[in-house]
Amino acid sequence: MKRFVEGEDRRQGVLLPECLDDFVAEENQVRVIEAFVDELDLTALGFDGITPAATGRPSYHPSVLLKIYIYGYINQIASSRRLEREARRNVELMWLTGRLAPDFKTIADFRKDNGPAIRATCRRFVEMCRRLNLFAHAVAAIDGSKFKAVNARDKNFTRAKLQKRMEQVEASIERYLSALETADRQEGELAEAKSARLKDKIASLRDQMRKFKAIEVAVDAAPDKQISLTDPDARSMATSGKGTGVVGYNVQAAVDTQHHLIVAHEVTNIGNDRSQLSTMAKGAQAAMGVRELTAIADRGYFKSEEILACEAAGVAPLVPKPLTSGAKADGRFGKQDFVYDPGEDVYRCPGGQTLTWRHSNVEEGLTLHCYGTTKCTACALKSKCTLSRERRVKRWEHEAVLDAMQERLDRAPETMRIRRQTAEHPFGTIKAWMGATHFLTRTLEKVRTEMSLHVLAYNLKRMTAILGVQPMIQAVRAA
């Protein structure tokens, strides 16, 4: 006999009432969230409202709201209104909260008022991973990614953008004025109506021009000559696609290469990664609890001072040098074609000559030694080497650090593949969870809190996938 699986009649009474726990399997991830939050010392982490007020309406314990948020961020429900709805209808959330369903304002206020504590909870999870000895490899990949802010591109102004838009408005005013002149020379009802319409348009464009002038003053007064009207901390940033950009934040993450856990993260509104290497590497070193760390990053992080700062802190950076040699681009020898001899402190050029030290100077805060030879004028390769009378090669006083790094990179050609596979994984996952949308909160402080929730959710889900639910619960209780 052919048949389907039959559901129960919803009006059928059940003899033995089922309990909520029956709906949540032993392998359900919410059990990990429950165990993790229950093991936290919320007072030490700095959460508000641990002690209930003696008077007034009873409040929700912070652990309930923290569980709701962790569950929400793991399940792509970051909005407080959607979390309120889910708390009323989602069996897993009912199990997690004991059927408590705070209103969206209470949920939103918790995130708003407990930023530092939420960020400390995220760090606490990484500490727990460290105690479980998950960071034995001591290798971290550092990367940055741009995330959209709650700020449309039209509501972000730089001098150049403003200038362009003012020119557009001026051109429109000119066009309407000449149309108005033509309309004024015509007679009849139609011409009058047209003239009135054009006057309205001109008035509204002039009004817009006044607003742009006021914005121009604000842009000039801003330290970085840029303002965002909806989220004042958001900044216009270029992204990897040519000619594309977002108004948003630059999220930095250090990811351990063994388990792909985010060990340290930071949100900045600086559009490039050049000054982030040592901060992120030291953050990863502290979070992983290692004295010596290998930090891998892409060319965007190459900055001599940052690499030196890493070395001083016990971090061995692996960052390829950007290919920015002007001479090489013009088809002439680049600096990489000259070989340095540290024993004699000279360079050997492609023409077989020796370039010796000539003088030193300071450029952009870096002490540079200049090397040269008098043999260039008679050299057969001169046209491939320099347009000047003699070729000069500059060397930073700490360039040995950069040479040692390049040697390490040459010995480990798979490094950049490891970096890509490691650092881009969490960003890809978190962005897929966020969908096509952006951060939900505004200003740097709140965005930092939101990112910590994303990172905590990612790490918790990743760890559960690695260990399994029950071993993870035991690990959380033991750590």
Ligand code: SF4
């Ligand atoms: S031009 Fe000068 S530095 Fe260049 S290859 Fe000839 S000798 Fe060497």
